[in-house]
Amino acid sequence: MTEQAIVETAHSSDANPVGEARSLGADARRALARNPLFWISATMIFIFVLMAIWPSLFTNTDPTEAVLSQARERPNSEAWFGRDIQGYDIYARVIYGARASILVGVFTTLFTTTIGAALGITAAYFGGWTDSLISRVTDIFFAIPLLLGAILFMSAFPSSNDPYFVVVFKVVAAISLLGWPALTRLMRSSVMQVLPNDYVQAARALGASPWRIIRSHVIPNSLGPIIVVATINLGAYIALEATLSFLGIGLQPPVISWGVSINDAIVGLRTTPHMLFFPSLFLSLTVLAFIMLGDAVRDAYDPKTR
Amino acid sequence: MPEVILRATDLVKHYPIKAGVLRHTVGHVKAVDGVSFDLHKGETLGIVGESGCGKSTLGRVLMRLEEPTSGSVDFDGVDMFQQSGSAMRRLRRDIQIIFQDPYTSLNPRKTVGDIIGEPFEIHREVVPKGGRKKAVQDLLDVVGLNPEHINRYPHQFSGGQRQRIGIARGIALRPKVLICDEPVSALDVSVQAQVVNLLERLQREMGLAYLFIAHDLSVVRHISDRVGVMYLGKMVELGTEDEVYQRPTHPYTQALLSAVPVPDPTLRGKREQIVLSGDVPSPANPPSGCRFHTRCFKAQDVCSVEEPEFVQRPDGAGGHRSACHFAEVRQIVPTSDIPTREPDEGRGSDGARIGAGAPPEDVPAPGVDERGVIDPTRPAADYQIGHDDVAPEPRDRQS
Numbered sequence: 001m002t003e004q005a006i007v008e009t010a011h012s013s014d015a016n017p018v019g020e021a022r023s024l025g026a027d028a029r030r031a032l033a034r035n036p037l038f039w040i041s042a043t044m045i046f047i048f049v050l051m052a053i054w055p056s057l058f059t060n061t062d063p064t065e066a067v068l069s070q071a072r073e074r075p076n077s078e079a080w081f082g083r084d085i086q087g088y089d090i091y092a093r094v095i096y097g098a099r100a101s102i103l104v105g106v107f108t109t110l111f112t113t114t115i116g117a118a119l120g121i122t123a124a125y126f127g128g129w130t131d132s133l134i135s136r137v138t139d140i141f142f143a144i145p146l147l148l149g150a151i152l153f154m155s156a157f158p159s160s161n162d163p164y165f166v167v168v169f170k171v172v173a174a175i176s177l178l179g180w181p182a183l184t185r186l187m188r189s190s191v192m193q194v195l196p197n198d199y200v201q202a203a204r205a206l207g208a209s210p211w212r213i214i215r216s217h218v219i220p221n222s223l224g225p226i227i228v229v230a231t232i233n234l235g236a237y238i239a240l241e242a243t244l245s246f247l248g249i250g251l252q253p254p255v256i257s258w259g260v261s262i263n264d265a266i267v268g269l270r271t272t273p274h275m276l277f278f279p280s281l282f283l284s285l286t287v288l289a290f291i292m293l294g295d296a297v298r299d300a301y302d303p304k305t306r
Numbered sequence: 307m308p309e310v311i312l313r314a315t316d317l318v319k320h321y322p323i324k325a326g327v328l329r330h331t332v333g334h335v336k337a338v339d340g341v342s343f344d345l346h347k348g349e350t351l352g353i354v355g356e357s358g359c360g361k362s363t364l365g366r367v368l369m370r371l372e373e374p375t376s377g378s379v380d381f382d383g384v385d386m387f388q389q390s391g392s393a394m395r396r397l398r399r400d401i402q403i404i405f406q407d408p409y410t411s412l413n414p415r416k417t418v419g420d421i422i423g424e425p426f427e428i429h430r431e432v433v434p435k436g437g438r439k440k441a442v443q444d445l446l447d448v449v450g451l452n453p454e455h456i457n458r459y460p461h462q463f464s465g466g467q468r469q470r471i472g473i474a475r476g477i478a479l480r481p482k483v484l485i486c487d488e489p490v491s492a493l494d495v496s497v498q499a500q501v502v503n504l505l506e507r508l509q510r511e512m513g514l515a516y517l518f519i520a521h522d523l524s525v526v527r528h529i530s531d532r533v534g535v536m537y538l539g540k541m542v543e544l545g546t547e548d549e550v551y552q553r554p555t556h557p558y559t560q561a562l563l564s565a566v567p568v569p570d571p572t573l574r575g576k577r578e579q580i581v582l583s584g585d586v587p588s589p590a591n592p593p594s595g596c597r598f599h600t601r602c603f604k605a606q607d608v609c610s611v612e613e614p615e616f617v618q619r620p621d622g623a624g625g626h627r628s629a630c631h632f633a634e635v636r637q638i639v640p641t642s643d644i645p646t647r648e649p650d651e652g653r654g655s656d657g658a659r660i661g662a663g664a665p666p667e668d669v670p671a672p673g674v675d676e677r678g679v680i681d682p683t684r685p686a687a688d689y690q691i692g693h694d695d696v697a698p699e700p701r702d703r704q705s
Contacts, residue, residue, distance in 0.1 A: 220413075
């Protein structure tokens with residue numbers, strides 16, 4: 001037995017036990033499962049999503065049934081959240097209003113994240129003039145205020161008699177059009193942090209194609225920050241949708257949405273505040289739930305906070 | 307002399323310095339500035355030099371991770387920088403790299419099996435699909451890791467184990483040349499010895515040629531057959547391990563060697579030490595003439611005007627290449643080589659030195675304790691394992 005053979009056998013046998021296979025993702029999921037914030041926010045989001053998919057699970061009342069004789073009624077045993085100025089049941093309208101908010105939030109997040117990630121990766125990976133071009137265009141879009149731009153977009157394409165989903169997707173388009181630059185910048189910077197790593201160089205040295213490097217090395221290692229921000233943004237997009245609807249240019253009646261309900265409630269701000277309170281409460285809770293989830297996900301995926 | 311596998315000719319890599327609003331080029335960082343050398347089959351060529359001398363850039367250019375500004379590399383009869391597309395991809399099977407930092411060289415989101423299996427995914431023709439898992443497990447076994455750990459993730463391993471994973475990935479395609487970019491610099495001294503021994507064993511078994519880039523003179527001496535010394539993007543001295551370490555002719559090499567700590571208390575204070583003044587000049591604006599003249603203790607007027615040629619210069623025993631107008635031998639390191647190789651080991655059939663043999667059981671190698679761990683308190687130069695042809699006499703009588 002030569003000395004070096006002894007060294008090597010000794011090394012492999014006395015190597016500290018590495019335990020069972022644990023991926024970084026599994027570690028993060030485990031940290032997430034231990035976080036009460038995650039369970040609270042996940043439960044809330046689950047309920048809101050259920051409301052959006054299957055509102056009749058929560059109420060039997062038709063949200064479009066106007067009982068004018070009972071208009072502005074305060075909360076009572078029959079109409080739990082009272083009735084609004086048209087005599088609609090506020091509880092039913094709040095339940096049915098979740099659909100529009102969740103749809104806008106989810107699809108806007110989906111679009112902005114996809115566009116942002118794709119442009120960010122392209123800019124950072126290929127660099128040079130591609131990077132300059134994408135970065136400058138991003139800067140231009142970044143300079144336009146999101147709300148102002150969305151108002152302009154919605155005024156340019158007014159939706160009066162469009163079907164439900166067309167109206168919803170118009171709002172999605174308005175927000176997505178100006179929402180992607182922040183995510184592009186974020187993705188670009190996180191890809192730029194991944195690229196100098198030796199494992200990317202090793203893949204290049206092996207002759208891997210750019211697509212392979214992006215797919216198997218760059219994306220898995222740079223997606224963390226954008227997922228966190230996207231989760232937080234989802235809440236912000238829902239609030240933005242409500243803002244647009246409140247201003248009367250987002251979703252419009254007969255579409256039922258929290259923003260529309262808040263707008264309707266303004267007339268009785270002092271005399272019948274319950275009309276304003278319940279849609280606002282649900283809106284705030286949804287936004288809060290997504291922001292809390294974003295925080296929990298960040299804590300789990302960012303090793304620095306552990 | 308064994309066959310040349312890789313020949314670099316006048317390699318130059320300049321990085322442009324951009325400034326101003328229009329990003330125009332105002333100068334160049336001359337990271338590698340005209341380096342030529344040959345690498346023979348199965349040998350180890352060590353490249354030493356201080357930080358920023360361009361040795362890592364040299365490795366990256368040879369891997370074609372960076373395109374050279376000029377110069378050429380002839381790899382096994384093929385001009386490497388003229389290849390493109392699939393020809394270059396094929397060529398990459400024969401030349402691989404292992405990196406310095408085992409913490410950034412492995413993708414944290416991939417299992418060890420995926421990492422070592424990636425070469426087979428990219429070069430699908432090497433191993434048929436069904437045999438890849440087996441091939442990966444064999445590689446893990448070769449580098450001394452448990453083949454059952456194929457589904458573990460890099461963060462579950464120690465630094466030395468991670469470096470072994472990097473080595474397994476590097477040798478997966480059975481390359482002819484492995485560029486080792488400071489492969490042990492980030493490791494503990496005890497782990498360094500294990501990794502160096504592993505590299506030597508792999509060289510013996512696979513006939514690999516190493517370009518071993520490092521700044522640790524003792525590690526380079528231990529593993530290298532020939533050594534090149536770089537200063538500010540230039541090769542200043544190149545010769546066999548004995549020539550460079552025992553008969554250095556370039557003042558920079560002499561200064562480097564004199565800085566090797568000698569912890570032997572009886573030698574303390576008796577040794578001559580060359581202390582260089584100042585810092586390495588900026589590679590963006592290197593000194594005229596000989597680049598070392600600003601810090602050289604031998605510098606004369608001619609040094610700042612005329613660049614010394616990198617040619618064969620006498621060293622008292624044959625001579626080797628060095629770039630100094632006033633090259634002369636100066637004994638620096640008081641080493642006493644002890645032949646520790648078993649008689650049946652030694653030079654391979656191709657004449658190259660293929661790995662250090664293990665010492666006979668009853669004579670432990672100096673500086674290496676029973677477990678093969680390098681003793682940091684021993685003279686660094688002592689744990690190099692000598693050649694058979696070097697007499698075990700005190701150095702002063704030999705030269």
